[in-house]
Amino acid sequence: MSAVEAVRPRRNIELVLLILALLVGCGANAMTAINEGAALSNDFWMESGILAAASLALHISLRFRAKYADPVILPIVVTLNGLGLAMIHRLDTPDTDYGNAQARWTVIGMALAAVVIWVLKDHRTLRRFTYISLILSAVLLVLPLVPGVTAGDINGAQVWIKFGSATFQPGEVAKITIGIFFAGYLSTNRDLILLAGRRIGKLQLPRFRDLGPMIIAWLASIGILIFQHDLGMSILFFGIFISMIYVATSRASWALLGILLMFGGAMAASIIFPHIRLRIDGWLNAFDPDVFGRQFGGSYQIVQGLFGMANGGIIGTGLGQGRPDLVPFAHSDMIIAAFGEELGLVGLFAIVMLYALLVTRGMRAAIGARDAFGKLLACGLSAGIGLQCFVVIGGVTRLIPLTGLTTPFLAAGGSSLLANWIIIALMLVISNAARRPLDTTPLQPEEAPNPATTSSLRKQTAAETTLTQAVKKQ
Template identity: 65%
Template structure:
């Protein structure tokens, strides 16, 4: 039988698979809390069962929302996120002191984040609608990044960085939301201007360099990154924003020259900043001389935090000391910046490797959703959001293990921090919507603003050399 007469493939929602995996994720999460409480029996009380029930109800609420509004969404993303979020809650409650409310605050932020994700899935019918807000997203990003420096809003310096605003008794980090709005801006800008960037420029050897006027967005991203580094004293956020733009422009154009220019810009800025600004110099020296007792006159050298974390993970070994049986509380900020070290001590190398594999599954499913998207905006947005999460994991785990300097970024879904939890749950909601459009039946109805049907992906024709046309098509469809 010819391909033309072959029956079309049946698209399966696979929500039942998601439900089974979700139950397994809840068992892991609640089981982790139970194991952590065995050594501290007073924590296994009415609050334990109440909190476990809330997590289960919130998770099932998202599952039911997906069944109604996004039945073809990726079935593996939600269970992985619930497992990571639940493990984070278990460790934070385990480290939570008797007079502290950090664990309950994290649970409240989890419920708020889940509610926002449900609202996003319910009301955002098509992710392409976000392309209408390309330049509004840029303006919103600027406002969000400036907010921590506005008198009356700023929460001041916290651990050497000025990243938070104060809203009543709470603090919030607007930069976490800015990564979403910047991703929307970059995706919208590149999906519209990709042809101009590809067609224009000068070829030097095997590399195609853009025109100076097309360097505007890159220079703007560079300026934003360096501005954060200088004014807000945060290397991690600076690196994350610039990496976000670099990967999105590389995916849009396929030009290695953009990556080379970006690497040179950020490297020069980093070297200059390490010489001019004391907080950057301190970060670099505490990383390179972490074990040197003569640095800053500290007992453990340049960074007692890093050294204590390394000692804790070494004590955990391969199998760990067991949840609730280690001493991760000896490490400063064990429930936030160093929560990876806390898990490494109590779950060991095997447990920590399993958690990293969960992140790997989550990120690859995000890339898979982006690859399957039938529009260039969805592809770029999915890649950008997935890559941001990958960068956060790399920077945090690399800092804890002393591969790179330690920064203030939070581990997605694990570390204490409401703004990070909210932003990452919204990322998950957007990835679920993109995957639903990628895996679902072809939608040929145009949007009200005149955009093409959902399965229409424009081709990009670029003149690579005199008289040579290179056509790049992004029309392949992937059904996970």
């Protein structure tokens, strides 16, 4: 990165891109109405107005509070969110109103993102909450199992809680808190994890207590799988963890160990739990008449999705002109199939490239970040988005078994939208720190005398000493 590039805030470029993004999102919404031969409804104007106003508010927040933030991230996400709104609105029947619900959640999500940008001047503040995040993650993950709070078993998974008549998926938010915990823990202890422990031949064995976080992550993932029947979330959590521990240690062996643990767990789970076995069966034998016709855990949904995508072909049927409504859960789990059908291979490739670009910008922020915590957090959150796309789109296209994960920003689902907007806010804040000119980066004075920070600093010094000794020994 050249110094000149780093100094320019590039907020005006963001504004131009943002207007393009809004044109795409709202344009898609208008197109469906036009192609279906309907006039632009009140819903259209409301959804478009909300999206435009909230996007501009976020843009202005960035101008004030994080003016060096990456200028591409926000427009990408607004594009995706707008496309999602358009498709969900398009799939609404006279009896459903997912489109407006999604618009409401978009406002809430973007408002929370703005709050994060205003409140969180420096992402390193979050490091103070390392262990609080751990506790919070545990609480969030356990909530759906607590009687009285839980919304019970919905579509085979127990991942929802009730708020009056509304439901919420706390696991989505736990993605963030667990990311903060791992980033905090690993940035503090990476040297110890790396160097302490016995060495047998070429293999550096970690100390048992340094394996702690990996075991916690693994147990949490398995727990999600066993108690909540949520294979997708389980894979996602563990995937985020693996990417972070790999980045923290630069050791492929750790990542490999993690992947082995994940596969081992998944294999065991598929043997023990019938619902996972059914999922895998529905994936491998999707075109078997028995599997296709099975009422629960069958392949009807995925096969209908494949039919839809095949029907879309290269250029798609055009918005509003396909039959994505034939696919169950087209507005949420299967929204990728709906886009594949109506926008075709070309449109879906564009969407995938948007995600790839988003992940790349997140990783770029991680590389630019000047502290280990920021690097790890940005990397973990970006990897999470990338992995989530892989699990969802791979599931819909029958590359891997279909799981219940949502497509970030596209799929209908308030919890997911809210959590992902917070993730984007964090990415923006970290990218701001990464791209900001060097001479403006001292820690805020009010943060320094915090005992937690001091003790962790002391720990770091200890770690460094160990490091020096270890290096000397070698």
